[in-house]
Amino acid sequence: MTEYPNLGITTGCALFLLLIHWAVPRIRKLDLFDAGILNSIAGGLALGYVFLHALPSLILNIAALKEQTHGRFLSDEKNLLFVIFMFALAGFFVLYVLEKIAHDKSKKGEEGGVVIYYSHVGTLTYLSFSVALIIPIMAHESLASLLLFTFIMGFHFILEDHAMSHHFPSRFNHVGRYIIMGGVGLGWLIGTFLLPHHYTLTTTLMNSFLAGVLILSTTKTEFALLEERSHFPTFIASLAVKTAIIFIMLLLENVG
Secondary structure, eight states: OOOOTTHHHHHHHHHHHHHHHHHHHHHHHHTOSOHHHHHHHHHHHHHHHIIIIIHHHHHHTHHHHHHHOOSTTTTSHHHHHHHHHHHHHHHHHHHHHHHHHHHHHHHTTOOOOHHHHHHHHHHHHHHHHHHHHHHHHHHHHOHHHHHHHHHHHHHHHHHHHHHHHHHOTTTOOHHHHHHHHHHHHHHHHHHHHTSOSSOOHHHHHHHHHHHHHHHHHHHHHHTTTTTTOOOHHHHHHHHHHHHHHHHHHHHHHHHO
């Protein structure tokens, strides 16, 4: 019988992300939290995660990835790093283009067309799929990192939900949200039961693409792609807290 270590924890993480998607519009209707503060928390945590966890992990994993490649080009670490960071740049660029188009429409009091809307939904569904696909891999490496990753992705989904509601107030309905939620469920199923629980070149490139998208989260919140709906002190505080958490985790690993 096949065993799946940490199945309960990874299932809980996936359910948490699904719950976030379902609950965000209901939380915003209660008007309990300032949207700018929530957005800046998401931006600060995302930026800290990318530069203090995601990118260092990608670089440290280069040697293991090189052993999995067969072509001459990717067998060179320098070339492999280029491809990984190219995917990070692609993640930033793809979502930036979509956000820019939608933002320009919003400034005119208009809403992006069907193609732009479903391009957003498709991209966010893919990102949700990637996040859930990585969950079993992170569980195999470090439960603390997994829980932190899940928490940060929850805030990221809150930010993306707000962006979709801002850019597409009439189009973004339950159907679009459920399509994105479907990406979480499908990613978790494939990552848990069909793929190896360690980084392959494919999952590494997906994680790199996600890192580029998370960098854009800071652009959206702090550089006015959401009409200045941000709170700079909260952004700085979130970034500082994320830095402290990573530092403490490193200290604990050294003690262990």
